Amino acid sequence: MKRHAAAAGWLSALCAGLGQWYNRQYAKGLLLVLIHAAGIYLIAAKLSPYLKGLYTLGTKGQHLEKVGKISKMVPGDHSIFMMIHGVMAALVAVLFVVIYILNIRDAVAVGRRRELEKDPRSLNSSVFPWMLLALPIIGVVFFTIMPIVFTSLIAFTNYASPNHIPPKNLVDWVGFATFHKLFNLNVWSNTFFGVMTWTFIWAVLATVTCYFGGILVALLINQQGVRFKGFWRMLFIIPYAIPQFVSLLIMRNMLNEKFGPINQYFRAFGLEGLPWLNDPIWAKVSVIVVNMWIGIPVSMVLVMGILTNIPKDLYEAADVDGASPWMKFRNITLPYVLFATAPILITQFAGNINNFNVIFLLTGGNPATMAYNNAGETDLLVTWLYKLTLDFNQYNIAAAVSILIFLFIATLAIVMYRRTRSFREEDMIQ
Incomplete structure (x- = not known):
């Protein structure tokens, strides 16, 4: 009796959007497949260096390097910029995981409704409200949540004058030492x-x-x-x-x-x-x-x-x-x-x-x-x-x-x- 819900759930877990296709919601399924592919590509190819930078906060600060007989100032890693980029990358990854989980829940919910309703065409899509809310949600994530997370993370570093101010010096994670x-x-x-x-x-x-x-x-x-x-x-x-x-x-x-x-x-x-x-x-x-x-x-x-x-x-x-x-x-x-x-x-x-x-x-x-x-x-x-x-x-x-x-x-x-x-x-x- 629950074969539609189970099948849709497992297909959506395998790849976002497959469960929606199974439930004959083709436009929603295509959109979720594209989001899934874009998310995997971004995390693997683009965001992984930023996530690594959030963990390390840099390996070498601004320093002098001797090129021939001339000493040249070489810019190093800027720990605070790396933290900001890392937080943004982490929020994108979290947003992708949330969409992935919601995709599974949606597929299971629609599958259960298919078991109760004879005609699949009578199923209403709930994509429209999410499309309207997508821009406000993204704005809240990156203009409200991101600054709060970034400020909170600074409390667990040694970011303070005079010895740990980028770009000359690096900033390190110190746990609860500040508190x-x-x-x-x-x-x-x-x-x-x-x-x-x-x-x-x-x-x-x-x-x-x-x-x-x-x-x-x-x-x-x-x-x-x-x-x-x-x-x-x-x-x-x-x-x-x-x-x-x-x-x-x-x-x-x-x-x-x-x-x-x-x-x-x-x-x-x-x-x-x-x-x-x-x-x-x-x-x-x-x-x-x-x-x-x-x-x-x-x-x-x-x-x-x-x-x-x-x-x-x-x-x-x-x-x-x-x-x-x-x-x-x-x-x-x-x-x-x-x-x-x-x-x-x-x-x-x-x-x-x-x-x-x-x-x-x-x-x-x-x-x-x-x-x-x-x-x-x-x-x-x-x-x-x-x-x-x-x-x-x-x-x-x-x-x-x-x-x-x-x-x-x-x-x-x-x-x-x-x-x-x-x-x-x-x-x-x-």
Whole structure:
């Protein structure tokens, strides 16, 4: 009874497309045969040197060779280019294997349908959706997955200044030595754990202040008796409407310790100015306050849209029961707002962990400290990565830190999102 499925499966395993021909899907079979032949040729003739280069990362760097009486600089292997080409070749090979497996599954599935349906011409082909998705899939593989894989592989090499920077020097695979150095070598571990602690504190404070600040502003504007609501909404949305790059640079100048207008006003009243961006504590306070000024309008707009959808009869029933404003907020408003915005809150928390603009444009990670290696008091992990790569050429350490950031954010976001009420109720509906 299953002879069509078995025959089609074995034929497709022998050569992609043969099973489709057996199932009388001749156009699909021809396409898969051509893909199979092209894949075998590419892997055997074109991609194998790149795959070998990914394994070795080169055998000889840039060096001098004596030709007669003249010494000549000869270009050698460039380990990073070899890694990029090797990763691309490996992705092509993996893509070929995936198509080969899907070809077998498709042949078996169509063979099973042939056993149930008398007329093979009634079988519909599923090639068309895959043809439409082929270009986006290839784009995702080579413009999203490939950079992620390449960056992750750098963490397992010694690609760092001064001794392993191509083309003069080769890069070698070192396994987990980079992670061992990051966690156990004091010069790196102290910086990593210190910056990570501030990153987590910053993410929590920045998220909580902007979120609940937005709720507070939205509730105040929506209060009965408040006039010119449109004007107040426009006034609070202006900081978000202005490009963040411009706003942060203006705030940086305003908070300048010597020449900033804020300290000038203090001195006009006989007070000493504060070191807003030059003292470790005040610098951290400043970035949190400035981030509130930029981030509260976003939460305010979201919450104001939710407040208009809360049934008014709930508040009327609460008034009849003699509920106080705090009780109405705690039992009616806040649950509705949290239900609708919990996924957005998680997204804002993950975004604040990687909030590069506020820190880099406002403080540049400063003030500097001797306790950290290539990092300042207000540096987040993401701004530290920027310095490690562009300023100090410590690419392997930066790649290792980026992997840890990804694992932390992904795990935390999944766990937090699965605990939200909106996820549980959506899961129950499905």
